[in-house]
Amino acid sequence: MRILFIGGTGILSSACAPRALAAGHELALLNRGATSIRPVAEGAEVLRADIRDPDSVRAALEGRTFDVVVNFIAFTTDHIASDVDIFAGRTGQYVFISSASAYQKPPRRVPVTESTPLHNPFWQYSRDKIACEEALMRAYRERDFPVTIVRPSHTYDRTSLPIYGGWTQLDRMRRGLPVVVHGDGTSLWTLTHHVDFAKAFVGLLGHTRALGEAYTITSDDVLTWNQIYELLGDAAGAEPHLVHVTSNAIAALDPERGASLVGDKAHSMIFDNTKIKTLVPEYVATIPFEQGAREIVAWHDEDPARRVIDDDVNATIERLLALAGD
Numbered sequence: 321m322r323i324l325f326i327g328g329t330g331i332l333s334s335a336c337a338p339r340a341l342a343a344g345h346e347l348a349l350l351n352r353g354a355t356s357i358r359p360v361a362e363g364a365e366v367l368r369a370d371i372r373d374p375d376s377v378r379a380a381l382e383g384r385t386f387d388v389v390v391n392f393i394a395f396t397t398d399h400i401a402s403d404v405d406i407f408a409g410r411t412g413q414y415v416f417i418s419s420a421s422a423y424q425k426p427p428r429r430v431p432v433t434e435s436t437p438l439h440n441p442f443w444q445y446s447r448d449k450i451a452c453e454e455a456l457m458r459a460y461r462e463r464d465f466p467v468t469i470v471r472p473s474h475t476y477d478r479t480s481l482p483i484y485g486g487w488t489q490l491d492r493m494r495r496g497l498p499v500v501v502h503g504d505g506t507s508l509w510t511l512t513h514h515v516d517f518a519k520a521f522v523g524l525l526g527h528t529r530a531l532g533e534a535y536t537i538t539s540d541d542v543l544t545w546n547q548i549y550e551l552l553g554d555a556a557g558a559e560p561h562l563v564h565v566t567s568n569a570i571a572a573l574d575p576e577r578g579a580s581l582v583g584d585k586a587h588s589m590i591f592d593n594t595k596i597k598t599l600v601p602e603y604v605a606t607i608p609f610e611q612g613a614r615e616i617v618a619w620h621d622e623d624p625a626r627r628v629i630d631d632d633v634n635a636t637i638e639r640l641l642a643l644a645g646d
């Protein structure tokens with residue numbers, strides 16, 4: 321198939337690109353060439369354009385058509401309106417990367433399936449993704465726009481530390497300082513390695529049965545937050561001193577990061593991946609977070625420039641520890 325990714329060097333798309341090429345597809349990546357932290361997949365064609373500037377996209381595509389277009393970086397209904405305009409009649413399938421954070425919070429029933437309601441009163445990012453999904457389903461019903469919706473949950477690669485405060489907290493662990501964990505650290509969370517995500521994702525590209533449908537894609541690697549911090553500590557050769565602070569207390573001092581806790585990570589999220597496995601029967605996630613944690617620490621240890629310490633996060637953590645009496 322002829323496939324176009326908008327993105328291609330992001331966390332998710334950097335694993336999907338080599339997987340699509342290995343499956344024998346022709347792949348073009350459309351991006352600005354501004355992200356260099358991950359390499360461009362060997363064998364992919366690179367088109368330079370800014371997806372927020374539709375004229376630059378039309379010029380880069382030069383009247384070409386595709387079997388599949390995936391936009392990894394659409395977040396608002398404006399982005400969707402522009403994509404429907406550009407890609408209607410130009411692709412056999414348009415894949416929107418939504419988010420599992422769109423599912424009802426708190427979930428009334430686990431495991432979460434694709435029929436779990438989409439409702440998140442806590443996080444604007446999730447409400448925007450829901451609005452995008454609704455706009456696309458309208459375009460599907462009214463104009464036969466060939467949409468498939470994919471809802472990843474927390475998906476990481478070696479560059480991305482999946483805890484509050486990122487490397488700043490890992491650095492604290494190594495210095496023997498207490499680290500903040502939201503809640504009691506006992507809520508359940510599903511982490512997915514980007515290479516596992518790509519196995520399921522590339523399998524659904526081009527499936528006509530996926531048109532008008534939504535799919536959750538996650539691993540079955542369900543951990544408590546205490547386990548996640550402990551596995552990162554193990555990988556970093558540190559024994560973490562975990563201090564538990566409510567998600568609301570974190571959100572009160574750090575509204576932006578806090579919204580992703582209160583609106584997502586504070587809740588026990590367990591997903592039923594039966595629907596994607598029915599379409600892509602070979603999909604099995606095989607990378608446990610023990611391995612992911614080692615990859616993350618090794619990548620950061622390779623270069624001091626990657627070990628970014630955020631002084632604001634450190635100051636917030638100290639205030640939270642004081643509130644917790646630690």
Ligand SMILES: NC(=O)c1ccc[n+]([C@@H]2O[C@H](COP(=O)([O-])OP(=O)(O)OC[C@H]3O[C@@H](n4cnc5c(N)ncnc54)[C@H](OP(=O)(O)O)[C@@H]3O)[C@@H](O)[C@H]2O)c1
Pocket residue numbers: 326327328329330331332333334350351352353354355356369370371372392393394417418419420421471472473474475476
């Ligand atoms: N990671 C998670 O845990 C998670 C969970 C749920 C949903 N998601 C969703 O996954 C998507 C992120 O996917 P990702 O990780 O592959 O992407 P990403 O890490 O956000 O990377 C962005 C990619 O898009 C390109 N890009 C950024 N701005 C651009 C622009 N204006 N025009 C053209 N290209 C642009 C970047 O290249 P240049 O900078 O060179 O242009 C890069 O290739 C988002 O929709 C997010 O909501 C992620």
